[in-house]
Each structure stands twice: as structure tokens, then as C-alpha cells.
Amino acid sequence: xxxxxxxxxxxxxxxxxxxxxxxxIPVTIYSDRPADDFGKGRLPNTVAHHHTTVARxxxxxxxxxxxxxxxxxxHHHYIGGETPLRFFGEFAAPSRALDxxxxxxxLLRDFDERGGDFEVRPVEPADVTALSEQxxxxxxxxGRTGLGGMFPRRADKSPFDTPQRKLCAALYEGIAYSEPKGxxxxxxxxxxxxxxxxxxxxxxxxxxxxxxxVPGGDLEPIGEARYDEDPGGFEKLVLAKLRxxxxxxxxxxxxxxxxxxxxxxxxxxxxxxxxxxxxxxxxNGRYVIALGDAHTVVDPIVGQGANCASYSAWELGQAxxxxxxxxxxxxxxxAQRRENRVHATSDWTNLMVRFPPAPHLLQLLGSxxxxxxxxxxxxxxxxxxxxxxxILATPERTRSYLARHGMx
Amino acid sequence: xxxxxxxxxxxxxxxxxxxxxxxxIPVTIYSDRPADDFGKGRLPNTVAHHHTTVARxxxxxxxxxxxxxxxxxxHHHYIGGETPLRFFGEFAAPSRALDxxxxxxxLLRDFDERGGDFEVRPVEPADVTALSEQxxxxxxxxGRTGLGGMFPRRADKSPFDTPQRKLCAALYEGIAYSEPKGxxxxxxxxxxxxxxxxxxxxxxxxxxxxxxxVPGGDLEPIGEARYDEDPGGFEKLVLAKLRxxxxxxxxxxxxxxxxxxxxxxxxxxxxxxxxxxxxxxxxNGRYVIALGDAHTVVDPIVGQGANCASYSAWELGQAxxxxxxxxxxxxxxxAQRRENRVHATSDWTNLMVRFPPAPHLLQLLGSxxxxxxxxxxxxxxxxxxxxxxxILATPERTRSYLARHGMx
Numbered sequence: 001x002x003x004x005x006x007x008x009x010x011x012x013x014x015x016x017x018x019x020x021x022x023x024x025i026p027v028t029i030y031s032d033r034p035a036d037d038f039g040k041g042r043l044p045n046t047v048a049h050h051h052t053t054v055a056r057x058x059x060x061x062x063x064x065x066x067x068x069x070x071x072x073x074x075h076h077h078y079i080g081g082e083t084p085l086r087f088f089g090e091f092a093a094p095s096r097a098l099d100x101x102x103x104x105x106x107l108l109r110d111f112d113e114r115g116g117d118f119e120v121r122p123v124e125p126a127d128v129t130a131l132s133e134q135x136x137x138x139x140x141x142x143g144r145t146g147l148g149g150m151f152p153r154r155a156d157k158s159p160f161d162t163p164q165r166k167l168c169a170a171l172y173e174g175i176a177y178s179e180p181k182g183x184x185x186x187x188x189x190x191x192x193x194x195x196x197x198x199x200x201x202x203x204x205x206x207x208x209x210x211x212x213x214v215p216g217g218d219l220e221p222i223g224e225a226r227y228d229e230d231p232g233g234f235e236k237l238v239l240a241k242l243r244x245x246x247x248x249x250x251x252x253x254x255x256x257x258x259x260x261x262x263x264x265x266x267x268x269x270x271x272x273x274x275x276x277x278x279x280x281x282x283x284n285g286r287y288v289i290a291l292g293d294a295h296t297v298v299d300p301i302v303g304q305g306a307n308c309a310s311y312s313a314w315e316l317g318q319a320x321x322x323x324x325x326x327x328x329x330x331x332x333x334x335a336q337r338r339e340n341r342v343h344a345t346s347d348w349t350n351l352m353v354r355f356p357p358a359p360h361l362l363q364l365l366g367s368x369x370x371x372x373x374x375x376x377x378x379x380x381x382x383x384x385x386x387x388x389x390x391i392l393a394t395p396e397r398t399r400s401y402l403a404r405h406g407m408x
Numbered sequence: 409x410x411x412x413x414x415x416x417x418x419x420x421x422x423x424x425x426x427x428x429x430x431x432x433i434p435v436t437i438y439s440d441r442p443a444d445d446f447g448k449g450r451l452p453n454t455v456a457h458h459h460t461t462v463a464r465x466x467x468x469x470x471x472x473x474x475x476x477x478x479x480x481x482x483h484h485h486y487i488g489g490e491t492p493l494r495f496f497g498e499f500a501a502p503s504r505a506l507d508x509x510x511x512x513x514x515l516l517r518d519f520d521e522r523g524g525d526f527e528v529r530p531v532e533p534a535d536v537t538a539l540s541e542q543x544x545x546x547x548x549x550x551g552r553t554g555l556g557g558m559f560p561r562r563a564d565k566s567p568f569d570t571p572q573r574k575l576c577a578a579l580y581e582g583i584a585y586s587e588p589k590g591x592x593x594x595x596x597x598x599x600x601x602x603x604x605x606x607x608x609x610x611x612x613x614x615x616x617x618x619x620x621x622v623p624g625g626d627l628e629p630i631g632e633a634r635y636d637e638d639p640g641g642f643e644k645l646v647l648a649k650l651r652x653x654x655x656x657x658x659x660x661x662x663x664x665x666x667x668x669x670x671x672x673x674x675x676x677x678x679x680x681x682x683x684x685x686x687x688x689x690x691x692n693g694r695y696v697i698a699l700g701d702a703h704t705v706v707d708p709i710v711g712q713g714a715n716c717a718s719y720s721a722w723e724l725g726q727a728x729x730x731x732x733x734x735x736x737x738x739x740x741x742x743a744q745r746r747e748n749r750v751h752a753t754s755d756w757t758n759l760m761v762r763f764p765p766a767p768h769l770l771q772l773l774g775s776x777x778x779x780x781x782x783x784x785x786x787x788x789x790x791x792x793x794x795x796x797x798x799i800l801a802t803p804e805r806t807r808s809y810l811a812r813h814g815m816x
Contacts, residue, residue, distance in 0.1 A: 329801050389737075396735065
């Protein structure tokens with residue numbers, strides 16, 4: 001038997017592989033694309049790593065990007081409407097947003113330097129049984145190739161069967177960073193949200209704009225517009241929508257320089273959020289663990305997917321290191337140790353995309369504008385989704401939380 | 409609403425109350441007996457606190473008994489049979505055994521000094537609804553008055569419907585402590601086990617002997633003998649059985665001084681182990697949490713009941729302090745955070761009382777005699793039942809554990 005087999009070479013698979021190599025455990029990562037492709041291709045996402053993830057990166061020895069240069073410090077909120085609200089929430093420690101075409105190649109190099117085995121081989125569900133007999137444990141960390149479907153979807157944790165937002169993510173130059181350097185979360189009631197993220201990409205320090213588009217709303221054209229067919233028209237459309245709906249970003253645009261950084265730096269689509277079972281038992285009696293997108297898919301509206309995958313990989317890695325017995329007890333312990341944070345991530349994100357928004361969510365957002373402690377706590381809880389969900393799981397919880405902060 | 413109501417004044421109820429008072433949370437403990445009775449009456453148990461429990465006592469500010477004087481350092485094992493085995497396993501940090509007629513009165517005094525409310529009032533299941541409307545949360549930590557029955561018994565975690573051992577616990581003088589000072593765990597195959605515990609009682613440093621008696625075995629008369637009717641005859645019987653079945657304890661008996669320390673210092677009986685649901689929802693929508701014996705009852709064969717109750721109280725206390733919203737999410741989080749240790753405690757203990765013993769348990773015990781690392785780890789795992797269960801949950805796990813220690 002040959003150590004741990006990881007199917008998938010995203011953040012979850014690579015971080016798990018790097019952690020296991022720190023403990024000299026043999027690891028093979030199966031990837032559907034060659035190492036040389038990791039730095040190329042279309043923008044894969046617009047991800048920020050919050051400080052609990054950055055702390056794990058330190059533990060993993062992959063904290064290669066000086067947080068003073070690459071980090072940012074909180075969230076600038078803008079909530080449109082008759083009386084717009086504008087406020088800042090601060091992190092306890094900085095977050096960091098890196099283009100995964102910069103991030104993942106470096107992790108792959110670290111993995112190689114630590115003696116990890118990287119195999120380019122598209123794995124189909126039918127191949128998993130054979131792999132399970134070659135490895136002590138097989139982990140599926142890719143939702144891409146139908147592998148996620150091995151793990152039954154949990155109806156109790158998966159309220160949506162369709163995407164709740166249309167998405168349009170792209171990298172831009174010509175937007176000055178906010179002060180203090182931060183993400184802007186701008187809400188256009190009835191139409192959707194904008195996340196403006198200071199990101200380090202192949203082209204250097206740029207800005208990611210992620211439009212979260214409510215279907216049928218006034219921002220829908222951004223989800224449909226074809227950049228390739230008319231780059232200038234696309235950029236003009238984005239500017240017009242920023243002006244109308246997201247003024248705190250618009251006011252920092254340098255109109256002479258504003259443009260998408262390149263034809264590949266754009267991603268449109270949408271995803272169906274859902275939670276799958278933590279593990280399955282194959283017919284041969286071996287267990288296979290779901291990780292990352294194979295386990296839990298969330299809308300990017302609060303930037304939690306990669307952080308959740310990284311967390312989940314870390315907990316799985318700890319379990320492998322401390323209890324290398326890959327039976328049902330092992331799988332149940334893994335499920336148990338990650339459940340609170342992973343489910344809270346999913347539940348909280350699903351609340352954020354609900355339309356129309358829940359009244360108690362609006363109540364909390366409104367309170368943030370009037371209470372800095374509440375604004376900072378909501379913001380720092382991007383590192384602790386289970387604490388966010390402690391506040392937002394029910395209207396009673398939000399009420400009781402605000403009462404404890406003198407906002408009855 | 410008036411803080412937390414705790415029904416039951418054993419270790420779980422008192423430690424929880426003390427922890428909450430450290431955070432200025434109002435607490436009422438409902439006890440079925442007055443404070444003056446806590447130091448009196450019949451020996452309630454023969455409990456040792458392992459080092460994770462001692463560490464919690466330090467956190468709780470109730471570490472009143474200097475571990476250098478009251479502590480002990482490991483387990484002296486004796487396994488009878490054709491070729492008896494004899495070996496010592498050492499703790500990473502000392503355990504401590506106090507008579508609860510010494511321990512609980514002191515905790516109650518601490519609770520009173522911290523402003524806790526102590527109410528003498530026998531609570532029946534029918535009273536719980538009214539209490540749930542007086543308090544933010546009601547915790548049931550007493551299995552005594554039928555209250556445990558509020559929480560459904562979990563068939564999946566409760567394999568036994570009858571006591572698996574008859575018990576005879578008593579305090580003695582005239583037994584010299586072992587060297588290093590420790591508990592002796594002596595196994596008489598086919599007949600049962602003896603736990604010899606260096607205990608501090610009202611009378612000072614004495615020795616507790618807890619006979620775990622296999623029904624129908626040669627030690628059964630000790631379970632039946634009436635000390636009150638014939639103290640000398642009882643002591644003679646105990647000596648005879650020690651000589652025959654538990655020689656490593658017998659060899660330290662001072663025959664001139666050997667005697668039970670008093671007519672109240674003896675307890676005979678037996679208990680049905682079982683695990684109950686973590687919480688119930690009352691008809692009025694309020695949730696009630698099970699703690700200690702109301703939640704989990706284990707045979708005393710590996711001395712885990714009080715440690716488990718203390719652990720469970722601590723986890724519940726942490727949950728109350730960090731998330732004072734006593735809804736189903738709260739209850740599920742409490743269940744989740746204590747599940748691994750509490751269930752492992754129960755599963756491991758149930759394995760220890762199984763008769764005939766499981767072959768893989770015998771394999772592990774035999775290996776301990778030949779490998780000091782394995783002996784020490786088994787011994788220190790009295791502080792970490794979930795780690796013990798990682799080793800013992802299945803024959804494959806024991807085999808794999810021993811292989812990792814070069815004992816294939």
C-alpha cells in the first residue's frame with residue numbers, strides 16, 4: 001500500500017499533500033492537467049484567504065507572500081437604497097488575495113520539493129476502486145469530473161437546486177485601492193452584490209470585480225455580455241453599472257486606465273451550492289473521503305469556498321497523522337471534527353444569497369453601520385464562519401446578539 | 409430569566425456551576441440533599457481523577473489538594489493465569505483519588521463563595537418544565553431520581569441491559585501503598601478484576617478496593633457478604649480472595665492492621681451502563697441538556713465515569729460562555745463537541761467488561777507486559793479515552809497499533 005492518494009490538485013488537495021509530506025507520509029496527487037498548465041488558462045476564481053487560512057499556510061510552510069505587501073485589512077461596506085449606508089469593518093489580522101494561477105503553481109513546486117508524487121491522470125469514478133487498493137486511503141478533492149457525484153448530496157443541507165446568482169468575475173486595472181486597503185462589499189438591493197478585491201495576479205497588483213447578479217435584475221447584462229466579442233463594450237457596460245449601483249467602487253476608477261487585464265482574466269457562470277456526504281464505503285470495503293468541492297460547494301458571495309476547503313484539508317490531515325486507521329471510525333471522526341465550520345460556511349453563505357434577503361440579515365447589516373464592534377466582529381468572522389452562524393442562524397440569535405451589544 | 413439551572417450536585421453539576429460563576433453567569437444548583445450531608449453518609453464511589461481532569465480543576469480554581477501529597481503516578485498491572493504477567497504503566501502526569509465526601513463539600517463551599525445559588529429541593533421530571541421557564545437553560549446532571557429517563561436511551565450505544573459486574577467497593581487500612589504510588593489493576597481471569605486505589609478519605613490516606621465481580625465466578629461471595637452482620641467475617645473473606653486471586657495486593661497487607669475503615673465506608677451493587685440522548689425539547693419549546701449520569705453511565709472498571717462527567721461539564725460550560733443561545737443549534741454543538749470522548753469512554757468501558765474478553769484486548773494487555781511504550785500509552789490514555797478507543801475499537805486497529813510499535 002502506498003500512502004495517501006489525492007484526486008484533485010486544487011487548494012484542498014495540494015494543502016493536504018503538503019501537510020502529509022511534512023510528516024513524511026507518502027502522497028500521490030492525481031491531476032487532470034500537467035504542472036505547466038497551472039499558471040496558465042482562464043481565471044479560475046477570485047479567492048481571498050482569511051487569517052485562519054493564512055495561519056495554516058504559515059504552519060504548512062507556504063506563506064511565501066509577505067502579508068505587509070499582499071495583505072488587506074478589512075471590508076468597506078456600501079449598502080445602496082434610499083439612505084445608503086457606508087462603513088468599514090476591520091479584521092483582527094490581514095487577509096490575502098492571490099490569483100490561483102500564481103498561488104497553485106508555487107504550492108505544486110513545494111509539493112514536488114517535499115517529495116510528493118504528482119501524476120497527470122484524469123480519474124473517473126470507475127477508477128476509484130482500483131486506486132483504493134493501491135493506497136491506504138483515497139481522498140476525492142475535485143468536484144470537476146463527476147467524482148463529487150460519488151458522495152450523495154445531503155438534502156437537509158442543500159436548499160437550492162439552481163444557481164442563486166449569476167456570476168461575472170474579472171481582473172481590472174485602473175481602480176485605485178480603497179483606504180485602508182480592503183475588499184469592498186457593495187450591495188445593490190434587488191440587483192445583487194459586488195465584491196471588489198485587491199488581488200495579486202500574474203500582471204501584478206490588480207483588482208478583481210466579482211458581480212453577484214440577481215437573475216432578472218438590472219445587473220443581468222453583465223452576466224450575459226461577451227467580452228471576447230467586444231472588449232470595449234464590455235468595459236463600458238461594467239463602468240455604467242458601477243456608476244449606477246456601486247458608487248464607492250466607481251469613485252476610485254481611473255477612466256483613462258480602466259480595463260480588463262486580459263482576455264483570459266474573466267469568468268462568467270454560476271454554481272449550485274450543496275453539501276455532500278463526508279465519505280462513502282466502496283463495494284470492496286474501503287472508505288473514500290470527500291474534500292473541497294467534492295464535499296461542499298458554496299456561492300462565492302462571502303468568499304468562503306477556498307477557506308473552507310483549506311480548513312477541511314487541515315482537519316483531515318491532522319486526523320491522518322494522529323489516527324492512521326482508515327475505517328468507518330476514522331471517517332466519522334473526520335466528519336465530526338469539520339462539521340461545525342463546514343456546515344456553518346454553507347448555511348451562512350446560503351443565507352447571504354437568499355432572495356429576498358432575510359429580515360434579520362438586513363437588521364444585522366444595518367446595525368453594523370451604527371456599531372463598530374458589531375461591524376468588526378462580522379468582518380473578522382470571515383475567518384470563523386461558525387461564529388458568524390452563531391449570530392445569524394435564527395432571527396432570535398441575531399436579536400439576542402444585538403441585545404448583548406446594546407442594540408435591542 | 410435567571411441564568412442556568414442545574415439539577416444535581418455531583419461532580420458534573422458542581423464543576424459546571426463553578427465554571428459558570430467564573431464568568432459571572434447566574435447559576436442555581438438544585439440538590440436533593442442539604443449541604444451538611446455532603447460530607448456524611450455511605451461511600452458514594454471510588455473515583456480517581458486523571459490528569460486531564462486535574463488540569464480542569466486547576467482552571468476551575470479548585471485544585472486544593474497538592475498533587476505531590478495526594479497524587480499517584482501510574483498503574484501496576486497483574487494478570488493472573490498459568491503464567492502471570494506483572495508490569496507498570498506510567499502516566500505523563502499524576503492522577504488523584506479523593507473520597508467524594510471530602511471532595512464535594514469543598515466544591516460546594518467554593519460554589520457558595522463564588523455567589524452560586526444552592527437550593528435543596530428534590531426535582532421530579534414533572535418539575536422540569538416549570539424550571540425551564542425560570543432559567544435560560546436547565547441542565548440535568550443527576551441520574552438518581554428518574555430524571556435520566558427524560559432522555560431516550562440510545563440503543564446503538566447501549567449494548568447491555570443488565571450489570572456486567574457485581575461491585576464491592578470499600579475503604580481499608582492496613583494495605584501499604586505500592587511503589588511507585590499507584591493504582592493496582594489486577595485481573596483474575598474468569599472471575600473479575602480488582603482496582604486498588606490510594607485514596608484520601610475523611611480518615612486520611614487509606615486504600616480503596618473495588619472488586620469487579622464476574623457473576624457466577626469465584627469472587628461472587630464478596631458481592632453478597634454483609635459487612636454489617638459480620639465485619640470480621642467480611643474482612644476475612646476479602647483477605648482470602650485477595651490471597652488467591654490478587655496476590656500483588658495481598659503481599660502488601662499488614663494483617664494486624666487490615667480492616668474496613670468504618671461501617672459506612674462500603675458500597676455494593678452493580679449498574680447498567682448506557683448512553684442517553686444529549687438533549688430533549690420540552691413541549692414548551694425549551695431545550696434541556698443531559699450531563700453526567702443523566703447522559704452516560706459506565707461501569708467503574710476503568711474509573712472513567714467522573715472524569716467523563718467533568719469533561720462533559722467543561723465542554724458544556726465553554727459552549728454556554730461562548731454561545732448563550734439555548735436552541736437546537738446550541739444543543740447539537742454541545743453534543744458534537746463532547747461526542748468523541750464521551751462515546752469512546754462508554755465504548756471502551758463496555759469492551760473492558762465484556763465476558764469473555766475480546767481477543768484483541770487480551771493481545772494488547774499481553775503486549776503491554778513486553779513493551780513499556782505500549783504500557784505507558786495505555787495507562788496515560790486513561791486521560792484520553794478517545795485515544796484508547798482509537799487503539800481498541802476494532803481488532804484491525806489493535807493489530808495496526810502494535811505493528812507500529814514493532815509488535816506485528
